[in-house]
Amino acid sequence: MKKSKWSLLLTLVLVLSMFLAACSGGDKKETSDKKGGDEGTKTDKPAEPQVLNILDGEEIPSMDSSQATDSVSFEVMNNVMEGLYRLDKDNKPTPGVAEKHDLSEDGTVYTFHLNPNAKWSDGSKVTANDFVYAWRKALHPDTLSEYAYIMGPVKNANAIQTDGDPLFGKVEELGVKAVDESTLEVTLEAPAPYFLGLTGFATFYPQKEEFVKQQGDKYALEANTLLYNGPFVLNEWKHNEGWQYKKNDNYWDKDSVKLDEINVKIVKDVATSVNLYETGQTDITGLSMEYVDQYKDHEDLYTRGEATVFFLRLNQKSEALKNANIRKAIDMAYDKQSMVDVLLNNGSTPAYYLVPGEFTPGPDGEDFRKTNGNFGGYDLEKAKELWAAGLKEIGKESVELELLNYDSDGAKKMGEFFKNQLEKNLPGIKVSIKAQPFKQKLELESKGEYDFSYAGWGPDYQDPMTFLDMFVTDGAHNQMAYSNPEYDKLIEGAKKETDQEKRWEMMLEAEKVLFEDQAISPLYQRGVTGLQKPYVKDLAHHLFGADVSYKWAYIEGKQ
Amino acid sequence: MLRYITKRVFAMFLTLLIIATITFFLMKLLPGSPFNNQEKLTESQRYALNEKYGLNDPVPVQYINYLGKLAQGDLGYTFQFDGRTVNSMIANGMGPSATVGFEALLFGTLVGLILGIAAALKHNSFIDYGAMVMAVFGIAIPSFVFAGLLQYYVGVKLGWLPVAFWNGPEYHIMPAFSLSVGVIATVARFMRTEMLEILGTDYILMARSKGISKQAVIIKHCVRNSMIPIITILGPMAIGLITGSLVIENIFAIPGIGEQFVKSINLNDYPVIMGTTLFYSFLIIVIILVVDILYGIIDPRIRVAGGKS
Numbered sequence: 033m034k035k036s037k038w039s040l041l042l043t044l045v046l047v048l049s050m051f052l053a054a055c056s057g058g059d060k061k062e063t064s065d066k067k068g069g070d071e072g073t074k075t076d077k078p079a080e081p082q083v084l085n086i087l088d089g090e091e092i093p094s095m096d097s098s099q100a101t102d103s104v105s106f107e108v109m110n111n112v113m114e115g116l117y118r119l120d121k122d123n124k125p126t127p128g129v130a131e132k133h134d135l136s137e138d139g140t141v142y143t144f145h146l147n148p149n150a151k152w153s154d155g156s157k158v159t160a161n162d163f164v165y166a167w168r169k170a171l172h173p174d175t176l177s178e179y180a181y182i183m184g185p186v187k188n189a190n191a192i193q194t195d196g197d198p199l200f201g202k203v204e205e206l207g208v209k210a211v212d213e214s215t216l217e218v219t220l221e222a223p224a225p226y227f228l229g230l231t232g233f234a235t236f237y238p239q240k241e242e243f244v245k246q247q248g249d250k251y252a253l254e255a256n257t258l259l260y261n262g263p264f265v266l267n268e269w270k271h272n273e274g275w276q277y278k279k280n281d282n283y284w285d286k287d288s289v290k291l292d293e294i295n296v297k298i299v300k301d302v303a304t305s306v307n308l309y310e311t312g313q314t315d316i317t318g319l320s321m322e323y324v325d326q327y328k329d330h331e332d333l334y335t336r337g338e339a340t341v342f343f344l345r346l347n348q349k350s351e352a353l354k355n356a357n358i359r360k361a362i363d364m365a366y367d368k369q370s371m372v373d374v375l376l377n378n379g380s381t382p383a384y385y386l387v388p389g390e391f392t393p394g395p396d397g398e399d400f401r402k403t404n405g406n407f408g409g410y411d412l413e414k415a416k417e418l419w420a421a422g423l424k425e426i427g428k429e430s431v432e433l434e435l436l437n438y439d440s441d442g443a444k445k446m447g448e449f450f451k452n453q454l455e456k457n458l459p460g461i462k463v464s465i466k467a468q469p470f471k472q473k474l475e476l477e478s479k480g481e482y483d484f485s486y487a488g489w490g491p492d493y494q495d496p497m498t499f500l501d502m503f504v505t506d507g508a509h510n511q512m513a514y515s516n517p518e519y520d521k522l523i524e525g526a527k528k529e530t531d532q533e534k535r536w537e538m539m540l541e542a543e544k545v546l547f548e549d550q551a552i553s554p555l556y557q558r559g560v561t562g563l564q565k566p567y568v569k570d571l572a573h574h575l576f577g578a579d580v581s582y583k584w585a586y587i588e589g590k591q
Numbered sequence: 592m593l594r595y596i597t598k599r600v601f602a603m604f605l606t607l608l609i610i611a612t613i614t615f616f617l618m619k620l621l622p623g624s625p626f627n628n629q630e631k632l633t634e635s636q637r638y639a640l641n642e643k644y645g646l647n648d649p650v651p652v653q654y655i656n657y658l659g660k661l662a663q664g665d666l667g668y669t670f671q672f673d674g675r676t677v678n679s680m681i682a683n684g685m686g687p688s689a690t691v692g693f694e695a696l697l698f699g700t701l702v703g704l705i706l707g708i709a710a711a712l713k714h715n716s717f718i719d720y721g722a723m724v725m726a727v728f729g730i731a732i733p734s735f736v737f738a739g740l741l742q743y744y745v746g747v748k749l750g751w752l753p754v755a756f757w758n759g760p761e762y763h764i765m766p767a768f769s770l771s772v773g774v775i776a777t778v779a780r781f782m783r784t785e786m787l788e789i790l791g792t793d794y795i796l797m798a799r800s801k802g803i804s805k806q807a808v809i810i811k812h813c814v815r816n817s818m819i820p821i822i823t824i825l826g827p828m829a830i831g832l833i834t835g836s837l838v839i840e841n842i843f844a845i846p847g848i849g850e851q852f853v854k855s856i857n858l859n860d861y862p863v864i865m866g867t868t869l870f871y872s873f874l875i876i877v878i879i880l881v882v883d884i885l886y887g888i889i890d891p892r893i894r895v896a897g898g899k900s
Contacts, residue, residue, distance in 0.1 A: 087875050090771055091672065092672075093627065093671055093672050093673065094673040095673070095675055100626040101626075101627045102627055102628075123823065173639065173643070174643075176635075176636075176639055176640055176643050178626055178627060178628040178632065178640065179631075180636070181631065181632070181636060182635065193635075193636060193639065194635045194636075194639075195635055195638055195639045195642070249674060250674075252673065253673065253674045253675070254676075270846075271672075271675075271683060271846070272683070272846035273756075273757060273846045274682065297756060297844065298844060298846070299755060299844045300844070300850070301841045301842050301844070303739060303742075303743075303842070304742065304754065304755050304841075304842055304843070304844060307742055307743060307746060307747045307754045307755070308754050308755060310747050311747055311750065311754055312748070315755065343595045394772075414728060469627060469857050469859065470857065471621075471622070471623030471624070471858065471859050472621065472622045472623050474623060474629050475622035475623040475624075476622065492631070508632075508633035508634060509630075509631070538761075
């Protein structure tokens, strides 16, 4: 009985909706046309509505700064929260909650002086205790943030999160102290010149203890169970559909914030995003490879380099890959330039290095990449020579190697290309490809069950060390049995060195050692391509942590 | 009848238990962890995290713990979003998914039935061929291709309907229509075949020779008897539709549950894998029961419990 009633109702709704749709569709067009016409004539009012419409690919997984692990959460938090410092348009640390700071002579004790105007969205002051509480919370075994390791530079942070250590769970031993309400003292394990930038990272944001405790389990789950201290607040958060930012009137630097409203909708399909861009419902869209050709002459097209590097791990548990000549031959035997041009075509550039370009300038102001230059490159003759020598050394005529790959379409094409080039250029090699879903691939990689593995690494902080310390002997992320005492010594030395120039030298040297050994075969540095309306101005893009800041963005010339 | 239903409900729970058990142990065979930042965790951090979520326990212990919670209707928390229960994910996602699914089912079945009946009645005519060509296209073209074309031409080029999102009735039309194409095609073909067969049976001839009007014969005897296979396929088809379609929901940016059926497995989100699987199984089993009961109403010859109870 009930069922038939329902279906009747649904039929009615369906039929009605057809009519409604036909009407409302038409209406909307007319009004929007009119609006455009009206405002076109009112040129005396220059102020444009400061509203930005954008898309995001995922629902926000977490708004609790001590829990977040992903780029969507980081991006949203970067715009509604603020740490001691934040990254500016040029990726340099600029004052956030902290007005200024003093640094001890040995470079390990930072004293932050908080801005008296820095307030939470409920009007209360952001205090030094809010930082102490949040940082301890992130490391506490009950919270155990998946990103807690980012606090590593702070004194005792690593011991506190290592089960079995005498300090395990003793968060009060963490090197952070509230001297008074507006003075925060942070002690580091060793000098870390990148620490200031790191304080803009989500895990280092403050949380107001009283509010968090009052919300309990509900904290940060909805837009209204969270306090904000950034340029914007979350005005609305419709799970799985989208969210809306509104300008934060309690923000200490609200005069710099020009946008009044940012509407974000969740769209997972690139074709849909492009269609929404075409119909003017979003101001920005990303493009995947297949759209780049179609839009390559479009005036709205942008490409931007990122600081993420993709490379092949060469597993030295494999007999063949233990041989340095064979590793070198493999790196020289495929054409990275055409791989990037043909298969990616999205602003990515071929990589002949580990530390990405235009990522960190050294003490001399010169980019790390520029100083160290490129290593290796496509050279067929030399590759064949080294290959023959290598085979002789291991006493084999042919080798079979397995490439562990991601299972995305793009990665599969890359895998095929690599296999094809190697088998064509190196006599006696056979490459088989094993494509796995992301998590399963990582698992196999960490167990060392592969020969080549297609891998990527993005920076956690703005310093070459975030890439370089990956490959120390038995490092957690080495995962390819690479070991060179000289390399280990350089990395360890650089981590303790207080002289910035010497430290930089050691890191430059370490990268050279890595490539003398040809420990990895770098593939490319990732770029992104998309379309952005010309009236969107001054979006700040970042190379680590959150991707974008809307703090300085504005709309000009839309009408 | 009541005894029959009680028996079926009991069997249903047994089936669910078996499904839960198999899924649980298969799921634990998946390599990797459910953590979102797996690639950057060290061994000791991972150990501590596993400890926190009880993942260091032996699998049988985890299984018992899970069943204990399941018995109380608690499906646990997802690993994808902070503090969100699987129950709430399913509850929130089902709304949009089921709405589009029902609309597609209703529209598809109605149109399919009309096409099928028309084709059978005008056998070997222009209408018949037209309807069947449409049906072949409907089955051959996947719904996402259709959705993509529809979105581009109707949404972008003509601007008649919104390209995507989920804000009101007009936002339902394209996704529901894209989904219904397959339903129309399937239902039309089944209906035509069945109708043709029944139109040629003796009892129809008998009814006609008794002087019953053509319309009455068609509606009361032909259509009703032809409905049996339709109802059989409609059950599973309905489940497939109302639990959401991954691609259609992605294309039209509908906040449904469809994508979780695949995504949770890729992410090793154990509670969601279990939750969606059990939910889907539950619906299937219930629908099969409903279909079995419906058979009896449509065709007394296959009334399940006979006249005994």
